Amino acid sequence: MIRFIGAGARPDTELTVLERFWTLPNLVTVLRFLGIPLFVLFVSEDRYGSAFLTLVAVGSTDWIDGYLARRLNQVSTTGQWLDPVADRLALIIVAATFVVDGIAPVWLILSIAVPDAVLIVNSLLLFHGNPDLPVSLVGKIRTALLLLGAPLLLLGRVDGYDYQWLCSAGSAVLALGCIGHVAAAAGYLVAAWRKYLHQRGSVYAGTGTGYAP
Numbered sequence: 001m002i003r004f005i006g007a008g009a010r011p012d013t014e015l016t017v018l019e020r021f022w023t024l025p026n027l028v029t030v031l032r033f034l035g036i037p038l039f040v041l042f043v044s045e046d047r048y049g050s051a052f053l054t055l056v057a058v059g060s061t062d063w064i065d066g067y068l069a070r071r072l073n074q075v076s077t078t079g080q081w082l083d084p085v086a087d088r089l090a091l092i093i094v095a096a097t098f099v100v101d102g103i104a105p106v107w108l109i110l111s112i113a114v115p116d117a118v119l120i121v122n123s124l125l126l127f128h129g130n131p132d133l134p135v136s137l138v139g140k141i142r143t144a145l146l147l148l149g150a151p152l153l154l155l156g157r158v159d160g161y162d163y164q165w166l167c168s169a170g171s172a173v174l175a176l177g178c179i180g181h182v183a184a185a186a187g188y189l190v191a192a193w194r195k196y197l198h199q200r201g202s203v204y205a206g207t208g209t210g211y212a213p
Contacts, residue, residue, distance in 0.1 A: 021076070023069070023072075023074040023076050024068050024072060024074060025065040025066070025068045025069035025072070025074050025075075025076070025083075026065070026076060026082060028061050028064055028065040028068065029061070029065045029082050029083050029086050030082075030086075031061065032058050032061040032062065032065070032086060032090070033086045033089065033090060035054055035057060035058045035061075036058065036089070036090050036093050036094070038054050039051050039054040039055055039058065039094065039097070040093065040097050042054060043097050043101050043103075044101075048154060048157040048158045048159075049158045049159070051154060052151055052154045052155050052158055055094065055150060055151045055154060056151050058090060058147075059147035059148070059150075059151065062087060062143065062147060065083060066083070081130060084135065087143060088116060091112055091143075091146055092109070092112055092113055092116065094150055095108045095109040095112050095113070095150075096109050096113075098150070098153070098154075103153060103154060103157065104153060104171075104174065107178070108174060108178065111178035111179075111181060111182060112146075112178065112181055115181060115182055115185030115186075116185070118185065118189070119185055119188055119189060119192075122189060122192055122193075123192060126192060126193070126196040127192075127196070131191075131192045131195060131196075133188055133191050133192060133195070136184055136187050136188070136191075138180055138183055138184045138187060139180075139184040139187075139188070141180055142177055142180030142181045142183070142184045143177075144177075145173055145174070145176050145177030145180055146174065146177035146178075146181070148173050148177075149170050149171070149172075149173030149174035149175075149176070149177050150170070150174065151170075152166060152169050152170030152173060153166075153167060153170030153171060153174060154170070155170070156170060
């Protein structure tokens with residue numbers, strides 16, 4: 001699992017963070033997010049087969065853009081914030097669509113939206129913006145579980161695939177993903193406070209520039 005998550009990395013190549021926006025990985029990220037309105041449209045029209053395929057494509061590109069960034073050495077400053085923002089918005093919209101359509105219970109959206117709201121408020125209060133924290137392994141596994149569980153649960157609505165075991169499997173994987181989401185959020189919250197207190201300590205110990213002497 002860990003090797004799959006970090007696939008594409010080239011240990012013999014020094015990582016260079018690009019400043020430009022238009023890279024292939026960023027284009028894939030934009031296309032991923034553009035697929036979300038299409039998914040919502042398909043669900044609203046009860047076209048669950050098309051919605052399932054769209055959701056699978058959206059979930060696949062979440063891995064593809066990271067792979068391309070590492071493989072092509074096209075990690076960018078834009079991609080470092082665009083990818084997680086696109087992931088977060090996609091997960092919230094998909095979860096809300098599931099709840100509104102009756103595919104999933106309300107705990108799905110609450111377990112995703114509430115921790116995210118807490119993290120956003122905390123980041124704004126402490127850093128007045130993005131705390132610039134690295135993505136944790138728990139966060140990556142959480143995203144993988146959510147992106148796997150959602151299509152499984154949706155597949156149970158497709159004609160010919162309406163098996164109870166599919167719904168049960170999808171619900172179980174989504175529940176694990178939601179537990180991981182809360183755990184990852186708690187980890188980011190602790191990491192944000194540690195970084196904030198460290199920076200405050202550096203200011204007090206230094207010369208007022210924000211760095212220790």
